[in-house]
Amino acid sequence: MWESVKEFASEFFVTGDPLIYGADVSIVLSMIAIVSVLTYFKKWGWLWREWLTTVDHKKIGIMYILASVLMLFRGGVDALLMRAQLVMPEMQFLSGDHYNQIFTTHGVIMILFMAMPLMFGLFNVIVPLQLGARDVAFPFLNALSFWLFFSGAMLFNLSFVIGGSPDAGWLAYPPYSELAFNPGPGQDFYIWGIQISGIGSLMTGINFIVTILKVRAPGLTLMKMPMFSWSVLSSCIAIVFAFPILTVTLALLFIDRYLGGHFFTLDGGGNPMMYINLIWMWGHPEVYIIVLPAFGIFSEIVATFSRKKLFGYKSMVFAMIIISVLSFLVWAHHFFTMGSGADVNAFFAVTTMLIAIPTGVKVFNWLFTMFRGKITFETPMLWTVGIIPNFVIGGMTGVLLSVAPADFQYHNSYFLVAHFHQVIIAGVVFGFFAGLYYWWPKIFGFMLNERIGRWAFWLWNIGFYLCFMPQYALGLMGMTRRLYTYGWDKGWFEMNLVSTIGAVIMGAAFLVQIWDIAHSIKHMKKDTTGDPWNARTLEWSIPSPAPFYNFAVMPQVTSQDDWHERKLRIEQGLEKPAKVELEPIHMPKNSGIPIVMSMFWFFVGFGLIFDWLWMAVPGFIGVLACMVAHSFNYDTDYYITVEEIKRTEAEAGRVIT
Amino acid sequence: MANVNAGHHDHHPDQEELRTFAFWIYLMTDVILFATLFATYIVLQGSTDGGPGPKDLFQMNGIYASTFILLTSSFTSGLAILAMNKGNRLALMNWLAVTIFLGASFLFLEINEFMHLVSEGATISTSAFLTAFYTLVGTHGLHVTLGIGWMIIVIMQIAKRGITPVTKRKVNIISLFWHFLDIVWIFVFTIVYVMGVN
Ligand code: HEM
Ligand SMILES: [Cu+2]
Numbered sequence: 001m002w003e004s005v006k007e008f009a010s011e012f013f014v015t016g017d018p019l020i021y022g023a024d025v026s027i028v029l030s031m032i033a034i035v036s037v038l039t040y041f042k043k044w045g046w047l048w049r050e051w052l053t054t055v056d057h058k059k060i061g062i063m064y065i066l067a068s069v070l071m072l073f074r075g076g077v078d079a080l081l082m083r084a085q086l087v088m089p090e091m092q093f094l095s096g097d098h099y100n101q102i103f104t105t106h107g108v109i110m111i112l113f114m115a116m117p118l119m120f121g122l123f124n125v126i127v128p129l130q131l132g133a134r135d136v137a138f139p140f141l142n143a144l145s146f147w148l149f150f151s152g153a154m155l156f157n158l159s160f161v162i163g164g165s166p167d168a169g170w171l172a173y174p175p176y177s178e179l180a181f182n183p184g185p186g187q188d189f190y191i192w193g194i195q196i197s198g199i200g201s202l203m204t205g206i207n208f209i210v211t212i213l214k215v216r217a218p219g220l221t222l223m224k225m226p227m228f229s230w231s232v233l234s235s236c237i238a239i240v241f242a243f244p245i246l247t248v249t250l251a252l253l254f255i256d257r258y259l260g261g262h263f264f265t266l267d268g269g270g271n272p273m274m275y276i277n278l279i280w281m282w283g284h285p286e287v288y289i290i291v292l293p294a295f296g297i298f299s300e301i302v303a304t305f306s307r308k309k310l311f312g313y314k315s316m317v318f319a320m321i322i323i324s325v326l327s328f329l330v331w332a333h334h335f336f337t338m339g340s341g342a343d344v345n346a347f348f349a350v351t352t353m354l355i356a357i358p359t360g361v362k363v364f365n366w367l368f369t370m371f372r373g374k375i376t377f378e379t380p381m382l383w384t385v386g387i388i389p390n391f392v393i394g395g396m397t398g399v400l401l402s403v404a405p406a407d408f409q410y411h412n413s414y415f416l417v418a419h420f421h422q423v424i425i426a427g428v429v430f431g432f433f434a435g436l437y438y439w440w441p442k443i444f445g446f447m448l449n450e451r452i453g454r455w456a457f458w459l460w461n462i463g464f465y466l467c468f469m470p471q472y473a474l475g476l477m478g479m480t481r482r483l484y485t486y487g488w489d490k491g492w493f494e495m496n497l498v499s500t501i502g503a504v505i506m507g508a509a510f511l512v513q514i515w516d517i518a519h520s521i522k523h524m525k526k527d528t529t530g531d532p533w534n535a536r537t538l539e540w541s542i543p544s545p546a547p548f549y550n551f552a553v554m555p556q557v558t559s560q561d562d563w564h565e566r567k568l569r570i571e572q573g574l575e576k577p578a579k580v581e582l583e584p585i586h587m588p589k590n591s592g593i594p595i596v597m598s599m600f601w602f603f604v605g606f607g608l609i610f611d612w613l614w615m616a617v618p619g620f621i622g623v624l625a626c627m628v629a630h631s632f633n634y635d636t637d638y639y640i641t642v643e644e645i646k647r648t649e650a651e652a653g654r655v656i657t
Numbered sequence: 658m659a660n661v662n663a664g665h666h667d668h669h670p671d672q673e674e675l676r677t678f679a680f681w682i683y684l685m686t687d688v689i690l691f692a693t694l695f696a697t698y699i700v701l702q703g704s705t706d707g708g709p710g711p712k713d714l715f716q717m718n719g720i721y722a723s724t725f726i727l728l729t730s731s732f733t734s735g736l737a738i739l740a741m742n743k744g745n746r747l748a749l750m751n752w753l754a755v756t757i758f759l760g761a762s763f764l765f766l767e768i769n770e771f772m773h774l775v776s777e778g779a780t781i782s783t784s785a786f787l788t789a790f791y792t793l794v795g796t797h798g799l800h801v802t803l804g805i806g807w808m809i810i811v812i813m814q815i816a817k818r819g820i821t822p823v824t825k826r827k828v829n830i831i832s833l834f835w836h837f838l839d840i841v842w843i844f845v846f847t848i849v850y851v852m853g854v855n
Contacts, residue, residue: 262782
């Protein structure tokens with residue numbers, strides 16, 4: 001008996017690596033710490049009522065942001081481990097197998113469990129406020145999306161200590177990701193972690209499309225809508241078209257692995273290249289899904305801190321729509337070397353180059369917005385200005401890669417690695433950072449320290465250039481991606497050393513940001529105005545943090561940048577703060593179903609990963625039961641009274657007569 | 658100041674309309690899901706790996722029967738909507754029940770077909786063609802199964818609450834879903850079966 005328990009445990013838990021034992025210990029310790037703190041301060045009920053069952057878009061957004069910062073930490077540690085291994089030739093720090101696992105989890109976590117939730121966090125916190133809405137169209141579905149993301153992310157991260165991590169790269173190309181070559185549970189963790197959270201992303205996409213198209217304040221026509229909301233709309237349209245492809249692709253891989261199918265196997269007539277087509281039909285749109293909202297953020301910030309209306313509003317909108325359409329027509333540029341023939345490659349090379357045009361339009365619009373503006377460089381603007389040269393380099397190296405014959409040289413080299421980090425870190429992540437700095441006071445109600453924020457900005461940027469510029473050169477010198485060691489004879493040592501130093505600086509920059517937050521909490525500087533940047537859009541017209549019902553009175557929108565115009569009118573005495581009549585507000589009730597249902601999904605995933613039907617089947621029944629329970633529940637909303645609105649507004653320093 | 662919003666007292670957009678709209682978007686995602694499956698099927702159709710192909714396996718009589726049954730069920734779900742719009746709760750429930758019965762018969766025939774194929778040695782792991790076949794047709798079958806379960810739940814709610822704006826929207830949506838499955842089946846019928854045996 002004891003023997004079989006021991007044998008099971010040695011296969012179930014990942015053993016043999018001191019790094020992982022260290023992680024085990026710290027996971028257990030932090031779990032104990034969390035549980036005891038919650039119990040000691042009797043906070044379980046509060047946690048459940050205020051957070052775990054909430055359907056408030058702002059709280060859901062905060063949970064997304066928190067989770068993504070944790071994932072940024074985990075993915076960042078992975079990155080530092082890889083850079084440590086590569087710091088000099090013939091390093092003996094990580095084994096080849098371990099290295100494979102780390103770049104795989106790094107890629108998946110950074111794109112799917114860091115960039116995506118950070119983006120969804122910003123969608124959630126800001127979009128309803130920009131639209132002058134009380135919430136998203138479907139608050140319950142919104143909570144469900146979050147918890148699905150969360151349980152998918154937890155499932156994926158569990159592979160680190162239980163069962164073993166996936167090691168087939170962030171897109172899990174077959175045949176290596178097939179059962180024959182990759183029998184362990186790691187690859188199944190990959191499939192189910194992404195599948196479960198992917199369903200959540202798909203639902204978020206639907207939710208925000210409906211919200212933006214149907215739940216706007218009276219008078220806020222589409223062509224008056226703030227650019228961030230436009231970027232969210234275009235990103236969500238791409239989500240809705242791209243994510244079903246991912247769902248199918250992962251399901252097919254699972255069928256191969258679990259039911260002995262032959263979609264992508266080498267035998268039985270399978271076609272591994274089909275997987276690569278399918279995954280990139282999702283994968284390329286995915287990179288635009290995450291970068292479009294960053295474009296939206298820049299547009300908001302540039303206008304606010306240049307004290308000018310955004311230049312070329314219409315062309316921005318069209319550029320975004322064109323990008324989200326074109327992003328579906330370029331996927332084969334990820335495998336020009338597959339041998340599809342000259343005509344196919346030529347088509348995809350041209351579509352890829354075409355995307356650079358609308359992207360360029362956007363960059364010029366930002367520059368023209370700044371032109372003759374009264375620019376000030378608070379942290380959000382600093383990030384935005386810093387990103388422009390970054391993104392220009394990223395875009396230009398992208399165009400270089402899109403030249404199909406030349407790509408035979410660049411493909412799978414460090415040149416490519418440098419390119420996509422340039423667009424993803426210096427475009428997407430920095431863009432989301434800019435958004436976080438910008439909307440921080442609105443989300444949390446206090447200001448971040450500007451001086452520490454500047455330090456973080458410079459450290460991130462210097463670290464970034466040090467880390468990735470040498471990688472372009474290394475790629476041209478023949479260093480290929482996913483390589484875990486190299487010899488002294490290659491001449492790659494110095495550049496790799498510099499690159500690792502850059503990575504460490506970025507790690508330090510992350511810590512500075514955490515310090516910034518801690519420092520600002522300690523020296524709490526509340527945002528009492530609700531509009532600390534003197535900004536232009538509706539979210540700044542209400543107190544910070546926004547009251548749970550957002551707008552005490554529905555705003556009447558008459559123009560683009562409505563809040564800015566309203567401030568001007570009040571200043572000129574054309575509009576007096578109107579006497580308003582409050583009405584009871586219709587609100588959705590909290591619900592425990594999303595978190596419970598996502599827990600059941602977790603069991604489904606975990607059970608299928610280990611082939612434990614005794615866990616997967618009840619899990620699935622639980623999922624169905626939750627759906628039925630929700631369908632039968634007609635008691636989903638309530639009204640807040642006028643007195644309560646008055647009280648809440650007064651607490652936020654606004655007197656309503 | 659006059660209340661500018663006097664027209665609609667509650668600023669909440671009509672929830673039932675929002676849900677119907679969202680469902681259309683969901684259907685679009687399902688279209689893409691099936692489109693992807695059709696694409697993989699078409700790619701792998703000829704990859705029989707020396708095993709049996711469509712011509713050796715498909716028996717069209719059963720397929721004609723199940724096609725006829727599913728098309729009829731789409732019609733009866735339409736009759737349910739008509740009954741609902743006339744406010745006839747009993748007829749609504751009855752037509753939904755008939756639809757469920759036809760859907761279940763369709764499923765029965767499909768499972769039968771699959772069991773027959775398996776007994777002939779044509780399983781999901783025989784060849785890429787069969788993997789793609791079972792996945793595509795099975796996904797449609799899974800949708801039908803879910804649709805049936807969902808319809809049962811809707812009937813129970815109508816029985817309890819009658820025809821309200823909420824149950825009305827639910828019936829509209831499920832019947833939309835049902836017609837959608839019908840359309841997908843027409844593609845399965847044409848691309849997989851008819852073009853397979855010809
Ligand atoms: C002007 C815009 C862009 C162009 C022309 C472009 C072009 C390309 C090309 C041709 C490749 C394939 C290189 C190869 O495998 O040899 C590539 C890879 C990649 N790009 Fe871009 N790109 C652009 C923007 C972006 C953006 C905005 C993102 C993300 C936010 C992005 C993320 C990626 C990623 C993740 C890869 C590598 C994936 C892999 O092979 O693992 N790209 N890009
Ligand atoms: Cu691409």
